[in-house]
């Protein structure tokens with residue numbers, strides 16, 4: 001399915017690709033509304049009704065991924081709250097096997113994430129995946145989210161890679177579209193980013209059910 005001889009660089013998203021998106025979904029959709037509701041005298045459903053459109057309106061922006069932004073907006077320490085549910089931070093099936101294989105094949109392995117640096121460090125430590133990467137790049141460090149072309153231009157100043165010889169795997173279809181527009185040749189998505197939700201129906205990009213399909 002993949003001709004590995006044609007690929008020098010493998011770029012990987014973190015949440016929903018290497019790690020189970022259940023942690024993030026549960027945090028933003030359940031735990032945070034519950035805690036915020038309690039502070040503001042609202043039942044969880046009422047809190048969700050207030051917060052969901054606020055989250056939605058920021059989707060795809062760097063602020064949406066920024067813990068400091070939401071801490072200010074909601075007047076809560078979001079980073080501390082995340083600690084309460086950090087037992088849910090887990091790798092997806094065969095993530096470690098994939099990373100080992102890429103290292104064995106001597107590919108340049110780059111983590112490209114919109115995750116805020118604070119929680120990025122917690123996730124890397126907890127899952128012990130940092131050692132497998134040649135580069136770890138946070139969109140916050142570059143100042144633009146992966147959904148924007150600007151991110152890819154800035155990335156190319158930080159990490160040397162050829163678009164023609166790069167494989168990029170991400171569960172976010174908007175991000176894949178931008179990467180494609182930038183000229184990344186090999187693109188794959190993830191069928192089931194959240195272990196607690198059903199598989200998504202087919203998309204514009206070939207989606208992997210199990211990393212063993214590609215090694």
Ligand SMILES: [Mg+2]
Nearest residue numbers: 013015016171
């Ligand atoms: Mg993702």
